[in-house]
Amino acid sequence: MNPLPAFEDELSALLPRLRRFAHGLSRSPADADDLTQMTVERALRSKAQWQPGTRLDSWLYKIMRNLWIDTMRVRGRQGKVEAPAEEAEALGHDPRAGIEAAIDLKRVMVAMDRLPGEQREVVALILIEGFGYREAAELLGLPIGTVSSRLVRGRTALLAMVASEDDD
């Protein structure tokens, strides 16, 4: 009988972007959708903690980032469970050589997954999600200088990985 409340409306509208951020953080599209689903469930459970008038997107990104960190911790405890063959296949030769060629999502996710987590989250927020340095720093609870130096390292390493694949 009630219309969809505003919170759920806004959450729905942000879902495609949240899902993109999850793809920036995760190693595979399936992991990314799991992370997105966990984030949505957690956001609905804790929606009373969101302060109306503040940015819902930043709040949701924060929840997702914390869930991702938890996942990484578990993964760290379990050791690297990834099948090397699968990774090699995903990084395999791409005939579209040259810096101008399009990069497909799967390849770039594999490259992102090789970045240290602290660089990956900064690259995902700023280069993919389009947050400003200051917004990203606030969201991550880091000094802006830390964010910008992690961004330099992350984007430089990522470009090197993708460019060397193009040259293969």
Added chain:
Amino acid sequence: MIDDTKFFAWLDGELDPAEAAQVEAAVATDPRLARMAEQHRGFGKRLSEAFETVVDAPLPERLASAVKPPRSAIIDFGSRRSGRSWSPLPQWAAMAASLVLGIVVGTTLIGERGASPVEIRGGQMVAAGQLDNALEQQLASAGAARDLRIGVTFRDQAGSVCRSFTDRRSSGLACRTGNRWQVRGLFDAPQGQAGDYRMAAGADPNLAALIDATIAGDAFDAAQERAARDRGWR
């Protein structure tokens, strides 16, 4: 000389006009910088295009249906306080209840100099005095040597750091909000247990239930607790 941080800040449009003009001039005269700018601009574009495909793709059914409102409202401390969710009590009643709780605790948790351990700020109950100091500085490893002990430290579902605490007469949970510790719950020790120093923080079943409903992931270990303190509990 343009360092990398400044160069990329320029590329990302993060510099003020004077600094941007300085980098712009350097890029115009330095082929290495010009090449870097071209490479990274192209790469940034390709990167965002690759991820844009996620935004354009239809949502999987399980995600679309995950946003549907729950059938029954979830009632917790926060929803009663905010009044945005269904609440059995008007907001003033919930506020009054918090105040009563604050006064009760104010009389049971009084510090040596008689200062109240909690105060109301902006409609929220926050830690003050000795409690605030302990939450701010004390590690769980300080253990039973103190009247006021810290139990577990963890992140809640929105990412704030929360810490449980216990003294001789009561226990509770506080979470970091801005620069303060918002008290999310306070419980009197069960009859007969008051004064038992050995009661572990979190042993109160009400506190355990509150922690369980609040925690996201695992509790911090000693190293994580110390690191979180060094980062100002952010």
